[in-house]
Amino acid sequence: MTIEPKRYKVIIGGEVYSLVSDEAQELVEKAVAQANSLLQDIGTKANLLDARKIALLALLQTELERTRLQAMMDGLCSKEASMAQTIERMLSVVTSLQ
Numbered sequence: 001m002t003i004e005p006k007r008y009k010v011i012i013g014g015e016v017y018s019l020v021s022d023e024a025q026e027l028v029e030k031a032v033a034q035a036n037s038l039l040q041d042i043g044t045k046a047n048l049l050d051a052r053k054i055a056l057l058a059l060l061q062t063e064l065e066r067t068r069l070q071a072m073m074d075g076l077c078s079k080e081a082s083m084a085q086t087i088e089r090m091l092s093v094v095t096s097l098q
Contacts, residue, residue, distance in 0.1 A: 013039045013051055038062070 003022040010017050010032045021028055038061065043054045 012036060013055065 005020045005022045006025070008019050008021060008025070008028055010019060010028070012032060012035050019028075023031075035058070038058045039054055042048070042057045042061070046054070046057065048054050048057075
């Protein structure tokens, strides 16, 4: 089943944008709220008014977080594979003992 993209009007950084997404409305709203919060935080903490600089810093922060989470997920997948192999070896030993 194909999900039909929906059109949204959102306000990010005080600007109105039209976007098309196949994501659920709640997810889009949450992402927009987080983006606005991040832009506000960066602008305040860095004492910046230049929207472009604030957006670039927000993009960099978001990519750093995404990269960190991806590395964490890769590590968990590796651990999961290792644990699965260990369980298979243990089951093999138990089966051979019966």
